Structures are given as structure tokens and as C-alpha cells.
Amino acid sequence: MIGILVVTHGDFSKEIVKSAELIVGPQDNYKVLGLKHGDNIEKFESNVLDQIESLSSKEGVLVFVDLYGGSPFNTIAKNLNKLNDSINLECISGVNLPIVLEAFLNRDELNLSDLKNHCLKIGKESIRDIKQDLY
Amino acid sequence: MKNIVLTRVDDRLIHGQVITAWSKITSANRILVVDDEVASDPFMAKVLKIAAPSTVKVDVHGIEEAVNLLKKEDEGDKVMVLVKYPDTVLSLVDNGVPIKELNVGGMGAKPGRKSLYKNISVSEDEKLVFKKLIEHNVNVSIQIVPDAKKIEIQKYL
Numbered sequence: 001m002i003g004i005l006v007v008t009h010g011d012f013s014k015e016i017v018k019s020a021e022l023i024v025g026p027q028d029n030y031k032v033l034g035l036k037h038g039d040n041i042e043k044f045e046s047n048v049l050d051q052i053e054s055l056s057s058k059e060g061v062l063v064f065v066d067l068y069g070g071s072p073f074n075t076i077a078k079n080l081n082k083l084n085d086s087i088n089l090e091c092i093s094g095v096n097l098p099i100v101l102e103a104f105l106n107r108d109e110l111n112l113s114d115l116k117n118h119c120l121k122i123g124k125e126s127i128r129d130i131k132q133d134l135y
Numbered sequence: 136m137k138n139i140v141l142t143r144v145d146d147r148l149i150h151g152q153v154i155t156a157w158s159k160i161t162s163a164n165r166i167l168v169v170d171d172e173v174a175s176d177p178f179m180a181k182v183l184k185i186a187a188p189s190t191v192k193v194d195v196h197g198i199e200e201a202v203n204l205l206k207k208e209d210e211g212d213k214v215m216v217l218v219k220y221p222d223t224v225l226s227l228v229d230n231g232v233p234i235k236e237l238n239v240g241g242m243g244a245k246p247g248r249k250s251l252y253k254n255i256s257v258s259e260d261e262k263l264v265f266k267k268l269i270e271h272n273v274n275v276s277i278q279i280v281p282d283a284k285k286i287e288i289q290k291y292l
Contacts, residue, residue, distance in 0.1 A: 023151040025282030101155050133185045134178075 002107040002115060003055025004030040006095060007048055007076065008066035020100045027104050031055055035071050045075045052087060060088030060112035062103055062119070064095035090116040098126035137205045142216040142224060142234050145241035148173070149186045149193070149217065152240070152280050158191060160281040163215035166193045169201040169223050198223060202230040221257075221264040228271050237268060237275045239288060251291050252277055262292050 006013040013032035021027055031051040035044055055061045065072040076091050083089050090112055092099065099119040107115055140161040145153065148168055157163070166187055173179050173195055180195040187193045196204060205214070205227070218224055221237075228234055239255060242248070248256035255277050257265070265275055265288055277286040 023280070024156045025280040101151075105155060105159050130185075134181055 001029050001057070002059045002103075002112055003057065003061040004100075004103055004107070005033070005048075005051055005055055005061060005063045006030070006065075006100070007033045007063065007072035008035070008095065009070060009072065010034050010036065012066055016095065016097060016100055019097055020104060024101055024104055029055065030104075033072075041071065041075075044071070045079070048072075048075050049079060049083075052083065052089065056087045058088070059107075060090070062107070062112060062115060063089065063091040064100065064103075065091065065093045066095055068093040088112055092116060092119055092123070094123060096123055096126060099123040136209060136233065137207060137212060137214050138209050139205070139216055139232075139234065140213045141238055142218075142227075142236065143238040143240045144218055144221050144224065146219045146243055147241050148219065149183050153215075153217065154187055154191070156280045156282070157240075158188070158215065161213060161215055163213045164191055165212045165214045166191055166217060167201060167204065167214055168193065168195040168217045169198060169227065170195070170219055171197040173219075174200070198226045198230070202227060202232060205232045221261050221268065224273070225264050225268055225271075228268065228273065234273055237273050239275065239277045240279055251288075252286055254279075266292055 006017060011034050013034050017027070017030060017032055031054065033047055033051060052061055052063065063076055065076060067073060073093055099122050102122045103115060103119050106118060110118060140163050141157060143153070143157070149166065168183055173183065174197040183195055184193045194204065224234060224237055242255050242257060244250065244256045247258045248261070251257045268275055269289055275288045277288055
């Protein structure tokens with residue numbers, strides 16, 4: 001099964017998965033990591049790498065980060081070369097609830113590359129002008 | 136007769152659990168909301184319609200129109216029927232819609248209702264309706280999301 005890692009600032013990662021589980025039920029084979037105020041960035045980086053390692057299988061790992069250019073993003077980005085050698089990995093920034101739901105619901109049926117593309121599409125489509133849709 | 140893939144009592148009608156988990160597991164491509172009150176309120180009907188993914192067609196009808204629609208020829212659609220109250224399902228069954236399974240997914244606490252099982256609350260009248268449905272050979276069970284255990288309602292009535 002494709003492993004899912006959510007890395008964010010603060011408790012967002014833990015809570016977004018809890019919110020997703022409220023909708024689609026309990027999940028497994030995922031990890032969450034939050035960067036807290038005062039955390040040592042090197043320690044955080046090694047945690048991220050350890051978690052990716054622990055989720056790794058031949059199906060691969062899909063990583064979500066919250067903010068393009070933020071520390072969780074930077075941590076993944078700077079290690080991508082190294083990770084690519086050993087792990088089938090895809091990363092998406094701008095995590096939102098719709099893409100987490102889609103990742104959980106479709107990871108048994110899609111391969112990692114297709115799951116990534118599906119999540120990118122859903123993530124973008126889910127941001128809508130509600131008044132425009134209604135009136 | 137249309138192919139009904141799920142009939143669900145849920146007072147929130149279309150919401151997160153329905154548009155993600157249930158529509159995926161049932162492969163429904165149509166949702167029929169059956170509710171006389173919502174059907175007479177075009178704005179609420181619109182709100183329900185935009186709440187569903189674009190791949191799912193949503194119809195909102197009162198009981199009579201819903202019966203007519205469900206009795207039409209099966210053209211390959213997989214229809215999810217959503218209602219707020221169990222007596223709507225009884226009306227459908229009484230009018231000849233062959234419902235064999237009823238999923239109870241959301242009946243919140245409100246005056247006149249008591250907790251039946253966890254967050255599912257029912258009034259005495261609603262209990263009677265469930266009993267009648269079971270007499271009509273409808274298998275009634277509580278299941279909030281597809282991953283959750285299915286609880287047969289009969290022993291709680």
C-alpha cells in the first residue's frame with residue numbers, strides 16, 4: 001500500500017488526518033509530523049527521513065507538505081536527490097482536506113504517479129467560489 | 136426499475152461522508168434526495184446540487200415524483216437514495232419501490248428523540264417505522280462510514 005506522510009507547521013498534519021478519518025474512517029500506513037516552535041531543524045529533518053523510510057515499500061510514498069517554500073517543504077526538497085535513489089517518492093505542497101481524502105480513498109487502486117496526478121487535480125478543483133456556484 | 140445502490144437515512148443528506156466514502160464504494164453516479172420540504176425550496180435544492188462532485192448528478196424530489204422516477208427503466212445509472220427520515224423510506228416501499236437494504240447513517244439528537252445506538256437517535260414513532268420496514272423485509276442497519284462495522288438495528292428497537 002502506498003504510504004502517506006503529512007509534514008506541516010504545527011499540529012495541522014495530525015489534525016488534517018484526524019479530520020479526514022472523521023469522513024472516511026480510520027486509516028493506516030500513514031505518518032504525520034509537525035514542526036513546532038523551538039524544534040531543532042536538524043532533528044526535524046532526520047525525523048522526516050526516518051518516517052519516509054518507515055513508510056517505504058515498492059508501492060512508494062506520497063508526501064504532503066503545507067506551504068510551498070516553508071521548512072517542511074525545504075526539508076523534503078533538499079533531500080530529494082538522495083531519497084530518489086532509494087525510494088519511490090512523490091511530494092505535493094499546499095495540502096488540503098480534499099486531497100488527503102482522495103489519497104486515502106484511491107491509494108489501493110492507483111499507482112504512485114497516477115495518485116499524485118489525481119491529488120493535484122482534486123486539490124486545485126476543490127478551491128471554488130461558492131457564491132458563484134450558487135447564484 | 137432504477138438500480139438503487141444505497142438507500143440512506145441521514146439528516147444532513149449530502150455531506151463529506153456521502154460524497155467521498157459512500158459514493159466511492161457504491162460507484163453511484165446519481166443521487167436522488169427524497170424530501171418534500173427540500174424539494175419545495177429551490178435554493179436548498181441548489182445547495183445540495185453543488186455539494187456533490189461534478190461526476191454525480193443530483194435530483195431533489197418529493198415522494199410522489201421520486202417514486203415515479205425510481206420506477207422508470209434502468210438505463211445503467213447507479214442511484215443513491217438519500218432521505219432525512221425513515222418514514223420517507225416507508226412511503227417509497229409502500230408505493231412499490233423495492234428497497235431491501237436501508238443504511239442508517241445520521242439521525243441526530245433532537246426533542247422527542249432518544250439515543251438508540253451511539254449518535255443515532257430516534258423517536259418512538261421512528262422506532263415503529265423501522266419495525267414496519269423490517270416487517271416489509273427491509274434489512275435495516277446502522278453504518279456511518281463504509282469502514283465502520285454494520286450494526287443491525289433490530290435488537291435495539
